[in-house]
Amino acid sequence: MDAERITDAKQFQDWLTVLLKVQLTSADALAMRLYYATPTMEELQRLDERLYAGTPSREVREANSRMGTRMAEIIEETYGLPMISQYLALIKQRELSGHPALAVAIAAHKAEIDVERAIHAHLMATVSSLIQNAVRGIPLGQMAGQRVMFAMREPINQAVQRSATLEEVDFCSGDPGLDISQMIHETQRARLFMS
Incomplete structure (x- = not known):
């Protein structure tokens, strides 16, 4: 917003599509798939560490940690799952950072929700949140x-499908342009609200 690179809905939608296709698919969606394949505490720790290391922007790492911690707290309060309690304990001990995709994966897996549906729900919620930020920040307007x-319905469906074709080597493969933009965003002069 400050640099006026994204000033309308079309530009924002283009940016969001790239973010979804590249970062959210290779990080969040693939992490959820990998956890579902091996739902152990060891795998959860490994994925948490890789998600943190695979996010170059400090601001995005910190936001993921805050959202992941809050999500884990809500899931623990609501469902009392042992795996989420262990995960949350490691976050609070600062041994892990926390990530919302992993918190959702733990709860969805325990509830026996299909991995495709869990990923779709997580990506839909993430995209919706980003759109609400853009409505206020660009501003776009509600309509x-x-x-x-x-x-974004079809790009989300495509991201879920694409995540099934990715392998471990693709984990957190990003777009340098997105990473640089996110790092520049960290030093923005003015903010309307916390990103």
Whole structure:
């Protein structure tokens, strides 16, 4: 917003599509798939560490940690799952950082929700949150935000499908342009709200 690189709904939708296709698919969606394949505490720790290391932007790492911690706390309060309690304990001891995709994966796996559906729900929630930020931050307006959300249905479906074709080597493979933009965002002069 500050640099006026994204000033309308079309530009935002294009940016969001790239973020979804590249970062959210190779990080969040693939992490969820890998956890589902091996739902152990060791795998959870490994994925948490890799997600943290695979996120170059300090601001995004910290946001993921905050959201992952809150998500784990809510899941623990609501469902009392032993795996989420262990995960949350390691986060609070600062042995792990926390990530929302992993918290969702733990709860969804325990509830026997299909991995495809769990990934779809997580990506939909993430995209919706980003759209609401854009509605206020660009600003887009509510109607434009709803149109972007409607347009993102197919890219989200494609991201879920694409994540099934990825392998371990693809984990956290990103786009240098997105990474650089996120790092530049950290030093933005003015903020309307915390990103």
